[in-house]
Amino acid sequence: MKKTVGKLMIIAGILILAALAFNGGRGLFFSPEKTLDSASASPKKIKSIDIRSNSVTVTVKAENRADIDAELSGANARLKSSERGDTLELSVQQEGFRFFFFQKNELIVKIPNEYQDNLSITSGSGNVKISGDGLSLQKVSLSSGSGSQRIGDLAAKELSVRGTSGNIQLENVETEKADVRSTSGNTTLDRVKGEFAVKQTSGSLEADFSAVDAPLRINQTSGNVKLELPDDADIRLKATLTSGNIKHSYPFDHTEGDKRTLIGTKGNGKNNIEISSTSGNVSID
Numbered sequence: 001m002k003k004t005v006g007k008l009m010i011i012a013g014i015l016i017l018a019a020l021a022f023n024g025g026r027g028l029f030f031s032p033e034k035t036l037d038s039a040s041a042s043p044k045k046i047k048s049i050d051i052r053s054n055s056v057t058v059t060v061k062a063e064n065r066a067d068i069d070a071e072l073s074g075a076n077a078r079l080k081s082s083e084r085g086d087t088l089e090l091s092v093q094q095e096g097f098r099f100f101f102f103q104k105n106e107l108i109v110k111i112p113n114e115y116q117d118n119l120s121i122t123s124g125s126g127n128v129k130i131s132g133d134g135l136s137l138q139k140v141s142l143s144s145g146s147g148s149q150r151i152g153d154l155a156a157k158e159l160s161v162r163g164t165s166g167n168i169q170l171e172n173v174e175t176e177k178a179d180v181r182s183t184s185g186n187t188t189l190d191r192v193k194g195e196f197a198v199k200q201t202s203g204s205l206e207a208d209f210s211a212v213d214a215p216l217r218i219n220q221t222s223g224n225v226k227l228e229l230p231d232d233a234d235i236r237l238k239a240t241l242t243s244g245n246i247k248h249s250y251p252f253d254h255t256e257g258d259k260r261t262l263i264g265t266k267g268n269g270k271n272n273i274e275i276s277s278t279s280g281n282v283s284i285d
Contacts, residue, residue, distance in 0.1 A: 037072040039081035039090065047086035047117045049109070054124035056092045056105040057147075062113050062135040074105025111135075123147050127166075130154060132173075148185075159194075163187075167203075176214075186223075204280075209233075212271050220277040227275070227284045236269030237262070237284070241277045248284035 046068060051058055056077060068088060072079040076095045081088070092107055105126075111119075113135060120141040121128050127147040130140075132154030142149055143162040151161075152171040159178040161168055168180065168187045175194035180187060182200045189196070189207040195214035198205060205218065206226045212233040218225060229235065229250055239246055241260040248255075252264035262284070275282060 037077075037079035039070045039079060041068045041081075041083060041088050043068050043112050043115050045086060046083070046088045046115075049088050049090070049111070049117075049119050051090045051107070051109060051119075051121045053092040053107060053122070053126055054094060056107050056123075056126045058107050058109070058121055058123055058126060058128050060109045060111065060119070060121070060130045062115075062131065062133040063110050065110060065112050068112070068115070069110045070107065072105065072107045077105045079107065212273070215271055216273045218273075218275045218277075220275075220280060222279045224280045225275060225277060225282045227273075227282070229273075229284065232267075234267035234270040235265070235273055236271070237264045237266075237273040237275070239263075239275035239277075239282055239284070241280075241282060243279045244277060244281045246282045246284075250284045 049068065056072070056074070070079060070081065070090050072092060078093050078095055080091045080093065083089070090107070090109065092105070113133065116136055116138065118139045119137055121143070123144040125146045126144070128142055128144055128149045130151045132152060134153055136155040138156070139158040140154070140156040141160045142151070144164070144166055146165040148167045148169070149161060149163055150169045150171075151173055155174045157176050159173070159175040161170070161178070161180045163182040163185055165184045167185045168182055169190070170188070170192055171190040173192045178194055178196045180196065180198045182203060184202045186203045187198065187200055187205045189209070191208055191210045193209065193211045193213070195216070197217045198207070199219045200223060201221045202223060204223045204225075205220060207218075208228040209216070209230065211230060212235055218227075231251055239262045245259050246257070246262045248262065248264070250264070252266050255262065255264040257263050
């Protein structure tokens, strides 16, 4: 019996060595293949950039350049690029096993500062980062399953951010209309401007508006809300809580309500702000 088991192990070892010799070790977890894939396209005929990835960090940078450039680095991953009409499609596919989890893959997409059209990023479990550097786009759509999403120095006519499990951070972002939704994770809006609709199931929300010139709606199921508004805002605010307390230091012209309801006006009350929370505290400064 022992001799039989030994022979089987020897045969298995020979088969593994043969597989290594045949494909160079690709697909075996103990020998990850290092790859560096790249793709480029002219922005003159591209109206939409569509990026899809399962577990790779995606970084988008705006630069003073003439082309759209994508580079993938890491282990056991491949970059696929195609142009369908006026859409540039970039997708990252994993190959083989990923035994060495500390080895990270990253897709860096560099776009010209003059690019002014659409950007879409869909990620399964990888982080998403956009360094806009003053980039102004039409429609930006981001979605991540369990990775963090960070957007900085960006203007967009329409902005959509979806997160299942992971933090969301927007810094110095201006938009005509934004829809931000998070199932589980904290959301930070730092120096943002525009019409925002924020819906969060579980996690804290911190929002600092550089200006308020459009409606704002916040729907929070569980978690604290901290809202900072400019002193010269022309607003009418209504906040209602099922469980928790409301406090404010904002210089409203008029307020009414109790610890779970607040109605406050500043100026002529031009822009409506609505906050509803099921469980959690709300502070307005």
